[in-house]
Amino acid sequence: MSTNLNNELATKPHYPILDGLRGVSAIIVVTFHLTEPLGTGHLDILVNHGYLAVDFFFLLSGFVMGYAYDDRWNKMSVGSFFKRRIIRLQPMVILGMTLGAIGFYFTDSTIWPLIHTIPLWKMMLVLLIGYTILPIPLSLDIRGWQEMHPMNSVGWSLFFEYIANILYAVWIRKFSKTALTILVIIAAIALAQLAITNGDVSGGWTLNVEQVRIGFSRTLYPFFAGLLLSRISKPTRIKNAFLWCSLLIAMVLYMPRIGGAEHLWMNGIYESVCIIIIFPLIVYIGASGVLQTPREHRICKFLGDISYPLYLVHYPLVYFYVAWISNHKGITIVQAWPYALLILVGGIVLAYATLKWYDEPIRKWLREKLG
Template sequence: MKDQNSIKHRFEVLDIFRGIFASLVFLFHLSPFAETPVLKNSFVENSDMFVDFFFVLSGFVIAYSYQYLGNGQQLKLFLTKRVYRIYPLHFFMLMAFVGMEVAKNLLNPYIKVNNLENPANNVLTFFTSLFLINSTPVPGVADVSWNIPSWSISAEMMAYLVFGGLLVGIHTSGQYKRRNIFYALIILISLACLWQVSGSFQINYSFNYGFLRGILGFFTGVICFNLFSATHLQVRNWPAFLFTAGELVTLALIGFCIYHGEALKSFGIVFEVLFFACIYIFSFEKGILSTGFKSVGLLHKLGQYSYSIYMTHALLISLFNVLFIRILKFSPASYSWLFVVNFVLIYFVSAWTYKNIEMRFQYKSSKKQAEKQEVKI
């Protein structure tokens, strides 16, 4: 554990990837509205698999921050912090979608509204979203609903519960040195359950078995960090050109596999392995691509706003489509350039939600709050 505590690193490039891949998920959700090769291509149409990068990176980052949870009180604090981090924006966006459903019905006499009654958005799915169980099988739920990306926030929360409970069990039973065996066992159990569901290693589930997908990716990330923790002192001294080669190869393989995602999704574990390799290599930030990414200020902002971009984009795509396609009568082919305008809107809205929701409602310990009060006094 001393090695882990000695790592003082921001992992800036991994944050940047979070922003880039959140932007690609935006393009994935925009593509059904468009008629342009810019968005209608195999790479964009399979970019939903980048969600698994978020799960793996989350496990990596959480393992960096939490190598020890020794009792129920520490577990409660861990889960409280995670809820404060993800729930406020999730709740805000859920209410925004409720408002949009109400507005659709009020405006229907004046504006042509597609899907006036979305059967997926109902009272039952409202409560599954509200209580973050919208990545688990619930009788009567047959599709993603409300804020479509929110199923992955549910899956993330499930992964936190399993990780936190397991970590407490590991420490109270004195099994810390064997922790990676337990983490690997969780991965195998998740894969076995997914195999039971589909008879393959397909992992791209959402409203039903997305929680298994989240747990699988999360614990892959936990093991990735533990490998980084055990090897970083030696590996970081390797020549920079080796890291550059590794960065180029992993990104090329990810691009290739995403492009051929339709064929590879039945072997979804491939994406877990690739994201594992990508996160491990880029965590050292020693290759030429890492240096280049870190020199671009906009990419840092994308990383900073990535959660907001991910959570706000579905609503803003819908509103944007109503304005430009339904009201202003732009052709769907106009998305060859309108996607830039749409993303700029998402970027600025995300900057606002980051500042006013994410940061405003983040967890503050009583000690920090007391210190803040003393400074004000």
């Protein structure tokens, strides 16, 4: 990639509110993972729709991808695009997997009886595969949760993010608005069918046919709907957009489960409406928003800066928390909240530290070395 293109991409007008919303969503993801082990099942988790933040991330990613790259392909090769994405994504993937491996044998719990029977060479093999973000087969499931990435569970969404990036760069970036609209409509129908049939869209982290289908369904609509939105929307100027969007995303993700076990389809309809209609609306409002004070700029910048590192480093901490919960049967939210708060605050501190001392320096070094 030429120096001129790098400069153009760096100086293109930015959407700071979307960065802030990514950070808000990342924090809600952490609270979801901290309340998840306190529920008796997927119907009564306190932060019951927190997993939808991943679908929101995909939509944000598609929007930003279209905005940043759609008009650059006459100056940029597919290889240069992939180089930029690897530099952006892989350093934190590698760190997150490493943190998971460091803590692997220390997360002793009755829910992971396999851990102390796993030889070091097998754990290292899973770690090395994890560094590539490729999923492991079920035969290498060393934790017992049937995860694609036992070192760091959230790696599954990065795997599908890469697939969406590849589809965009190799093929779908060439689509006309009409062709892209047709693709998005088909993907929306597939997503709604999944949600209404299953009662939710939760899943995508296991390498089997059903879970991979869920992963693709959760990725294709939001990512390419975000891309379409970047092409057809004409943002206006909306005051207090960050506040209203943050409240809206929190309301959506903290909404209790709807319909219960008797009416799973009701919750499926809710999640379909959220992903297909409400999330694009939030992104549009956020892209149209105007930050009015330096304080708002600082908040959005901080939240945007920590969002990706927080997503990648928090789950290795959550493994310890889940092990503690499982080893103390009957723990309530009242007893657990101080530890949960410690994990949340510690995760944010760790995310900021890794951003400044690892991620940014590594990415700068890679850009200088790789051009």
